[in-house]
Every structure is written in C-alpha cells, then in structure tokens.
Amino acid sequence: MNVRRRLIPAAALAGAFALGATALTACSGSAGAAAGGKDGKLDVTASFYPMQFLAEQIGKDHVKVTTLTKPGVEPHDLEITPKQTAQLGEADVVLYLKSLQPAVDKAVAQSGVKNVVDAATLTQLEAHSASGHESHESHEGQEHGASEEGHDHGEAGEDPHIWLDPVKFAEVAKGVGAALEKADPDHAADYGKNTADLLAKLTGLDGEFKEGLANTASKTFITTHSAFGYLAERYGLDQEGISGVDPESEPSPARMKDLQAIAKKDNVTTVFFETLASDKTAKTLARDTGLQTDVLDPLEGITDTSQGADYLEVMRSNLKNLRKALGAK
Structure with a gap:
C-alpha cells in the first residue's frame, strides 16, 4: 500500500x-x-x-x-x-x-x-x-x-x-x-x-471520498495513467499504473504479467483508462485477465466526453466508478 x-x-x-x-x-x-x-x-x-x-x-x-x-x-x-x-x-x-x-x-x-x-x-x-x-x-x-x-x-x-x-x-x-x-x-x-x-x-x-471508499472489497485499482498517487494515499488505496507517467506508452511484457498476478491476488475487477489518451493497453489487459474497463479521469482537461462539466462533477464520477470497481459497501 x-x-x-x-x-x-x-x-x-x-x-x-x-x-x-x-x-x-x-x-x-x-x-x-x-x-x-x-x-x-x-x-x-x-x-x-x-x-x-x-x-x-x-x-x-x-x-x-x-x-x-x-x-x-x-x-x-x-x-x-x-x-x-x-x-x-x-x-x-x-x-x-x-x-x-x-x-x-x-x-x-x-x-x-x-x-x-x-x-x-x-x-x-x-x-x-x-x-x-x-x-x-x-x-x-x-x-x-x-x-x-x-x-x-x-x-x-x-x-x-x-x-x-x-x-x-x-x-x-x-x-x-x-x-x-x-x-x-x-x-x-x-x-x-x-x-x-x-x-x-x-x-x-x-x-x-473518505466515506465512500472507507469500506471496499478491494483496495487496488489498475489505471493506464499513474496520476492517482495522492488520491490513493489519501484514501488508503493502492494504485497500479500500466504505463507509468505516459498513458500512451507501451508497457513491458513483464509489467503486464505482474498486473495479471496483482489483479488475481487483490480481486481487481476493473482496468481504468482516461478520456484524453488511448484505451488500447487497458483493453488489452482487461481482455487477457477477463476484467471490465471503466473511466478514471485525471482531470487534465474537460471535453464533451468527460463524465461531468467541471472538476467537482468529474471527481464525483471518479468516486462513483472507484466505488463500483472496488466493491464499496
């Protein structure tokens, strides 16, 4: 953690x-x-x-x-x-x-x-x-x-x-x-x-966020962009980034193998991607591990495809998606 x-x-x-x-x-x-x-x-x-x-x-x-x-x-x-x-x-x-x-x-x-x-x-x-x-x-x-x-x-x-x-x-x-x-x-x-x-x-x-993530079945989330370190630390979660800093870079085969093992060990259900970058790696990992995909927005920009009109709305969408993926009770 x-x-x-x-x-x-x-x-x-x-x-x-x-x-x-x-x-x-x-x-x-x-x-x-x-x-x-x-x-x-x-x-x-x-x-x-x-x-x-x-x-x-x-x-x-x-x-x-x-x-x-x-x-x-x-x-x-x-x-x-x-x-x-x-x-x-x-x-x-x-x-x-x-x-x-x-x-x-x-x-x-x-x-x-x-x-x-x-x-x-x-x-x-x-x-x-x-x-x-x-x-x-x-x-x-x-x-x-x-x-x-x-x-x-x-x-x-x-x-x-x-x-x-x-x-x-x-x-x-x-x-x-x-x-x-x-x-x-x-x-x-x-x-x-x-x-x-x-x-x-x-x-x-x-x-x-504190209340919504306090009681979840899993504490691990996988995302293409390793942008959520502060959020994970604040609310007691584990961030696992596929591609590190650059959401569009190709992960190594070793990293993909590690993530498959982590997903199985930590009961991960979802691989997150973002709206401003390709979802290719997220979908590849999800397909190989039988997981779902969803959006976790790093909020670096708002577009018509964003799940909300401003920072507060998109953050609440992120919370909703995290709660679903982590099995919040």
Missing part, C-alpha cells in the same frame, strides 16, 4: 493553509495596482484545466481567464508558440504547475511575466511509485525524475498531480486566492469569500 504521510489532516482543512503566503513567486509594482485589462478585469492565464478551474471559481466576474492547454489536448505534450510566450508577458497573473508541462515552464521563464503563481509551491509535493505494492525504500531509490518519454516529474521525482487530492487542491486554492487578492486588492473581499466557498466545496468532496 502507498506510504501514508499525512502532512495536513483532512479534519484540519479549514485552518491548514500557511503556505498561501508564498503564492506570488515574483511581483513588481504596487500591491494596490488595479487590474490591467481593458474591461477592468484581472487578466489571468492558466496553464491547464485545474488551474483554470481555480481561477474561475475564485475570480468569478472579476477575472478574465485564458488557458494555454485547449480542451482535448494532453497537457504533458503541450507545445507553446512564440506568440503565446509573448502573450504570457501581458497577463496580470500567470497560474501554472511547475514540472508538469516542460513547455510551459520554459515559456514562463522566457516571457518576463511579473506575477507568477506556481501551484507546486502552495502544497507539499511527494514522490509516488506507479505500483502501490512496491516498498517505500525501493520506490525512493528509483531514478524517477523523468521518464523515457520525457515527462518530467520534478527535480526530486515529485508527483505533480496534486489536484486529484481534494485536501491538497484546497491548499493550492487558498494560495491562489491570496495571490488574486494581492494582485487586485480592490476586490480582495470578493476573492476571500469565493475562496472560502470553494474550500467548503473541497472539504465536502474530501468527506465524500
């Missing part, structure tokens, strides 16, 4: 956000400067959907949010044009998650943008293995900073998928709220209220 390192208990969620003060990694000019958009709105550029969701939920009518990763694009593979890099420098605030998208990291560094919010500084990142059955010592010894496919997971091999843990996502939301208040103090009270409202929703979501 994944090593459980509770840095901030869910029960203390409402008051556990001291890291929010670090939200602006760089800032110039007076803190009282007004929003710079022609319509008087704060111009916020988000790197991909989870950051967009936070900006929209907290900023509401006071912000204009654009996202670098369009719906249907796999965020890890995003390429940034010179024009987009130039446009970044004109934003009032850029909200991104360093180490998830190398192209965005490079563009932010080149853009000269002043107000930068790196979500990775707003919570504690951890290293996670693709296999929940590996020992902690073995996992820490792996060279897991970047896969052969080039998907960087940080200098120390940290897992960037923090938004899939409602508690950690709430920590990030708190920091984003503080950043918007600082960038646009005229509307600070509204940002504060909207942040509090969002934190309440995320606290509720955490409670739903």
Whole structure:
C-alpha cells in the first residue's frame, strides 16, 4: 500500500493553509495596482484545466481567464508558440504547475511575466511509485525524475498531480486566492469569500471520498495513467499504473504479467483508462485477465466526453466508478 504521510489532516482543512503566503513567486509594482485589462478585469492565464478551474471559481466576474492547454489536448505534450510566450508577458497573473508541462515552464521563464503563481509551491509535493505494492525504500531509490518519454516529474521525482487530492487542491486554492487578492486588492473581499466557498466545496468532496471508499472489497485499482498517487494515499488505496507517467506508452511484457498476478491476488475487477489518451493497453489487459474497463479521469482537461462539466462533477464520477470497481459497501 502507498506510504501514508499525512502532512495536513483532512479534519484540519479549514485552518491548514500557511503556505498561501508564498503564492506570488515574483511581483513588481504596487500591491494596490488595479487590474490591467481593458474591461477592468484581472487578466489571468492558466496553464491547464485545474488551474483554470481555480481561477474561475475564485475570480468569478472579476477575472478574465485564458488557458494555454485547449480542451482535448494532453497537457504533458503541450507545445507553446512564440506568440503565446509573448502573450504570457501581458497577463496580470500567470497560474501554472511547475514540472508538469516542460513547455510551459520554459515559456514562463522566457516571457518576463511579473506575477507568477506556481501551484507546486502552495502544497507539499511527494514522490509516488506507479505500483502501490512496491516498498517505500525501493520506490525512493528509483531514478524517477523523468521518464523515457520525457515527462518530467520534478527535480526530486515529485508527483505533480496534486489536484486529484481534494485536501491538497484546497491548499493550492487558498494560495491562489491570496495571490488574486494581492494582485487586485480592490476586490480582495470578493476573492476571500469565493475562496472560502470553494474550500467548503473541497472539504465536502474530501468527506465524500473518505466515506465512500472507507469500506471496499478491494483496495487496488489498475489505471493506464499513474496520476492517482495522492488520491490513493489519501484514501488508503493502492494504485497500479500500466504505463507509468505516459498513458500512451507501451508497457513491458513483464509489467503486464505482474498486473495479471496483482489483479488475481487483490480481486481487481476493473482496468481504468482516461478520456484524453488511448484505451488500447487497458483493453488489452482487461481482455487477457477477463476484467471490465471503466473511466478514471485525471482531470487534465474537460471535453464533451468527460463524465461531468467541471472538476467537482468529474471527481464525483471518479468516486462513483472507484466505488463500483472496488466493491464499496
């Protein structure tokens, strides 16, 4: 089972956000400067959907949010044009998650943008293995900073998928709220209220997951994309990734054999795939082991095929699918 390192208990969620003060990694000019958009709105550029969701939920009518990763694009593979890099420098605030998208990291560094919010500084990142059955010592010894496919997971091999843990996502939301208040103090009270409202929703979501996954026939789930390490750790589950970081890479025959054995041993019923990547490997494993397939969405983007219209709805769909697959009582 994944090593459980509770840095901030869910029960203390409402008051556990001291890291929010670090939200602006760089800032110039007076803190009282007004929003710079022609319509008087704060111009916020988000790197991909989870950051967009936070900006929209907290900023509401006071912000204009654009996202670098369009719906249907796999965020890890995003390429940034010179024009987009130039446009970044004109934003009032850029909200991104360093180490998830190398192209965005490079563009932010080149853009000269002043107000930068790196979500990775707003919570504690951890290293996670693709296999929940590996020992902690073995996992820490792996060279897991970047896969052969080039998907960087940080200098120390940290897992960037923090938004899939409602508690950690709430920590990030708190920091984003503080950043918007600082960038646009005229509307600070509204940002504060909207942040509090969002934190309440995320606290509720955490409670739903905790209750919904407390009593299941199995604790192991198999997925194409090893994005659910934080979620598994938070709720006492074992994540088994087919292809590791890259959901479309081909797993080795040895890995497929291991997964077949794990599925039999741990009473696994379902192999999960995602909407933004091929389901080929998931279906192959399911066919070879006589298992079912279903969707577990890493929420890197919302499309017409997503099982919900926003972060909260898709997370609840994930919970429903996990409960069914794990035999929740």
